[in-house]
Amino acid sequence: MNKYYWWGIDSDGFDKKGILFANSQENLKNILLKQNIALLKYKIYTQNFSKFLSFNSKISLQQKAALFYQLSVLINSNIELLKALELVEKQIKNKKLKNSVKQIVLNVSNGQSLSSSMALDNNIFSPFMVSIIKSGEDTGKLGFALQNLSDSLNSSLILKKNLIDAALFPIITLIFALFIILGLFVFVIPQFADFFASLDKPLPSSTKFIIKLSNFFCSLNIFWVLAIFVCLYILIKFLFQINKLKYVKDKILLKIYFLGKIYLYYDLVSFLQIISNLISTGVPLKQALELSINSIKNTFLKEKIILVTNLVTQGKSLYDALFISGENIFPQDLFAIVSVGENSGNLALMLERASKILQDDLNKTLKFITTLLQPILMLIIGLLIVFLLISVYLPIFNLANLV
Numbered sequence: 001m002n003k004y005y006w007w008g009i010d011s012d013g014f015d016k017k018g019i020l021f022a023n024s025q026e027n028l029k030n031i032l033l034k035q036n037i038a039l040l041k042y043k044i045y046t047q048n049f050s051k052f053l054s055f056n057s058k059i060s061l062q063q064k065a066a067l068f069y070q071l072s073v074l075i076n077s078n079i080e081l082l083k084a085l086e087l088v089e090k091q092i093k094n095k096k097l098k099n100s101v102k103q104i105v106l107n108v109s110n111g112q113s114l115s116s117s118m119a120l121d122n123n124i125f126s127p128f129m130v131s132i133i134k135s136g137e138d139t140g141k142l143g144f145a146l147q148n149l150s151d152s153l154n155s156s157l158i159l160k161k162n163l164i165d166a167a168l169f170p171i172i173t174l175i176f177a178l179f180i181i182l183g184l185f186v187f188v189i190p191q192f193a194d195f196f197a198s199l200d201k202p203l204p205s206s207t208k209f210i211i212k213l214s215n216f217f218c219s220l221n222i223f224w225v226l227a228i229f230v231c232l233y234i235l236i237k238f239l240f241q242i243n244k245l246k247y248v249k250d251k252i253l254l255k256i257y258f259l260g261k262i263y264l265y266y267d268l269v270s271f272l273q274i275i276s277n278l279i280s281t282g283v284p285l286k287q288a289l290e291l292s293i294n295s296i297k298n299t300f301l302k303e304k305i306i307l308v309t310n311l312v313t314q315g316k317s318l319y320d321a322l323f324i325s326g327e328n329i330f331p332q333d334l335f336a337i338v339s340v341g342e343n344s345g346n347l348a349l350m351l352e353r354a355s356k357i358l359q360d361d362l363n364k365t366l367k368f369i370t371t372l373l374q375p376i377l378m379l380i381i382g383l384l385i386v387f388l389l390i391s392v393y394l395p396i397f398n399l400a401n402l403v
Contacts, residue, residue: 005018006032006039007040008032008040019099020032020103034110059094062153062157064125065150065157067097068147068153070087071088072150074087076147088101089101103121113134115130129149132145133145135282136281155269155355163262166366166370174377177381185214186214204391204398207391209391247299250298253298254329262362265359265365268301268334269359270296271295273352273355274295275348277348278292279351280349280352285312286309307321308325308326322334333354334358337350337353338354
């Protein structure tokens with residue numbers, strides 16, 4: 001199925017144009033005829049470079065969550081799907097998402113299901129989203145499935161927000177301190193350097209070092225150093241695209257004290273939320289695991305989850321598969337919760353609880369690190385400034401003692 005950019009004329013003689021999915025030119029013509037539009041010309045739609053420069057083209061998780069929530073409210077209020085889509089489409093402000101929903105409205109009006117219509121636009125709607133919606137359609141619980149999907153996306157948003165909030169304040173503090181120190185090196189220390197040079201007296205080693213650093217920051221050499229750092233950053237990013245190096249890097253990250261726990265729990269929380277939502281809407285465990293794999297960013301952990309999926313496919317229970325694949329990686333609480341869920345027949349509910357427990361633990365870890373990191377940063381910055389001040393004023397004190 002191709003995406004067509006078409007131009008036509010309606011029964012009232014007005015020019016029309018738009019974008020449609022169709023199997024062929026004939027199929028495109030028939031779709032437009034049902035809307036009383038005669039096809040004049042068309043071309044296969046391709047994204048050009050200008051699309052990548054559009055600031056309004058990116059669709060956030062928040063916008064997707066709002067879309068699914070609004071649809072769930074309308075459908076649970078017994079409004080038919082097509083009418084609900086039309087009402088939601090009018091409320092969307094993001095141009096790219098609005099065009100996508102317009103296309104979905106057309107596809108649904110032509111007899112396609114909501115899930116198959118969304119599957120055509122896989123740049124916006126992931127296989128995980130499509131699977132939950134399809135399971136809701138198959139079980140007659142579309143409103144419930146859409147609500148679950150909205151809740152899952154909102155949980156992911158909260159998790160990301162907590163990570164950003166934890167990192168934001170220390171980063172702002174560090175950047176502010178760097179600007180202050182850089183300002184001292186560029187504007188203040190050169191004034192003292194000229195003064196010390198006019199005295200023609202021997203300077204302490206720390207003062208000489210500070211003056212050399214100041215001269216370096218004031219010269220063009222700093223731009224060469226910055227260029228080298230940028231090149232190194234690009235090189236490292238490129239190298240980590242190589243699967244083997246990325247695997248080694250991800251494995252090492254999981255073993256770093258505190259940081260490894262954050263990486264592990266962040267992926268596991270998203271993974272468990274997706275599985276619980278899929279299972280609760282009727283998706284089999286094996287398929288839920290397969291669809292959840294792509295939510296994991298860490299390649300080492302992803303390999304373990306693939307092994308879990310293979311073991312479940314071979315007939316193992318989820319508890320046994322997790323224990324065999326990663327006894328030393330997965331939290332012990334997870335094994336206990338999964339075992340209770342399988343034995344009680346409430347696996348989806350227990351996986352949801354496990355994700356909440358891990359998320360609470362992650363939030364506590366982030367709060368602890370932030371609380372600890374902030375005074376450490378302030379102490380280091382304070383010591384640097386004190387060192388600068390002592391290095392600058394020490395020759396002046398020595399001069400006063402000589403007098």
